[in-house]
Amino acid sequence: NAGVTQTPKFQVLKTGQSMTLQCAQDMNHEYMSWYRQDPGMGLRLIHYSVGAGITDQGEVPNGYNVSRSTTEDFPLRLLSAAPSQTSVYFCASRRGQPYEQYFGPGTRLTVT
Amino acid sequence: EDQVTQSPEALRLQEGESSSLNCSYTVSGLRGLFWYRQDPGKGPEFLFTLYSAGEEKEKERLKATLTKKESFLHITAPKPEDSATYLCCVPIQGAQKLVFGQGTRLTINP
Numbered sequence: 001n002a003g004v005t006q007t008p009k010f011q012v013l014k015t016g017q018s019m020t021l022q023c024a025q026d027m028n029h030e031y032m033s034w035y036r037q038d039p040g041m042g043l044r045l046i047h048y049s050v051g052a053g054i055t056d057q058g059e060v061p062n063g064y065n066v067s068r069s070t071t072e073d074f075p076l077r078l079l080s081a082a083p084s085q086t087s088v089y090f091c092a093s094r095r096g097q098p099y100e101q102y103f104g105p106g107t108r109l110t111v112t
Numbered sequence: 113e114d115q116v117t118q119s120p121e122a123l124r125l126q127e128g129e130s131s132s133l134n135c136s137y138t139v140s141g142l143r144g145l146f147w148y149r150q151d152p153g154k155g156p157e158f159l160f161t162l163y164s165a166g167e168e169k170e171k172e173r174l175k176a177t178l179t180k181k182e183s184f185l186h187i188t189a190p191k192p193e194d195s196a197t198y199l200c201c202v203p204i205q206g207a208q209k210l211v212f213g214q215g216t217r218l219t220i221n222p
Contacts, residue, residue: 004155031208033210035212040214041214042212042213042214042215043199044212045209045210048209050208056208058209097143097203097206097208098143098144100146100158102158103148103155103157105154105155
């Protein structure tokens with residue numbers, strides 16, 4: 001099992017550009033989530049999904065879109081990048097509640 | 113408001129010097145508490161799940177305990193390779209979401 005994979009590992013964007021961060025898991029997990037991690041702020045939930053076709057907002061959803069068309073994939077879209085979105089992004093998955101969550105290696109995004 | 117608070121923010125120990133990290137929470141109807149380890153530049157790695165007060169879990173030099181209001185991660189005779197940030201989190205809102213503490217950055221000096 002590859003577990004949770006994320007691409008790219010690093011990305012630099014200019015303000016106003018759009019991009020998609022990819023996330024995939026091969027563990028057949030129902031739940032998938034996106035977090036951002038900033039110094040002093042900890043891990044904050046952006047969006048999450050409890051199954052294919054079902055998504056909901058987390059703590060900091062503005063500026064981000066998600067969709068879940070398959071169990072395996074959960075891409076995160078930045079519609080118009082802003083410097084405030086400079087962060088490290090982690091995707092995670094878990095079997096369901098109340099089971100533990102597994103994280104991907106992260107994407108470090110810089111918006112200039 | 114559902115909240116998780118970890119203390120201290122940072123802890124520096126000498127190799128072999130035992131200590132404890134704290135995770136206090138205010139959630140209604142606890143449905144588990146999770147501990148993670150995060151190394152620089154990597155994603156968090158799962159360590160333990162605790163479900164009920166009084167429960168304990170151990171792994172090598174780490175032992176996690178749970179009460180009704182807080183959890184402790186005890187580290188016994190730590191080694192430099194135990195240096196990392198330790199995170200705790202709890203499920204909220206029907207366990208659909210997880211809320212994280214800000215972490216404790218642990219440094220073990222040889």
